[in-house]
Amino acid sequence: MIVLVLLGVLALAVGGCACVVWAERGGPRWVRAVATMTLAAGKVVRRSERNRRPGLNGTAGNDG
Template identity: 45%
Template sequence: MAIVVLIGVLVLVVAGLAVGMWGERGGPRWARGVGAVAAAIGEAAAKSAKRNRRIGGGSGSSGDG
């Protein structure tokens, strides 16, 4: 079941990228809107990951080794 969900998420990501690129190249208005939403979600995810690394929530070596 988890594989089906992961494949679904992958399909949505690839479709979002394709529509975003289409919108950047002068596609219809809805394609530009979907591209803008995808870009905003990507920015939010990048900021969240950066904040987690700064706080120390990222995976890294703890120096115990």
């Protein structure tokens, strides 16, 4: 069951990346919409990853 979920997520990611490339080359409106959603989802994931690991910004362990 988990394999099917992971395959679905992989298919969505690959499809989203293909839409981003196609939209850059002037694809139809629905492709540009999917590309916009894919890029927005990537920004959300990067932002949440930054907020989850606060020790990587160089301030952890500097007590004075």
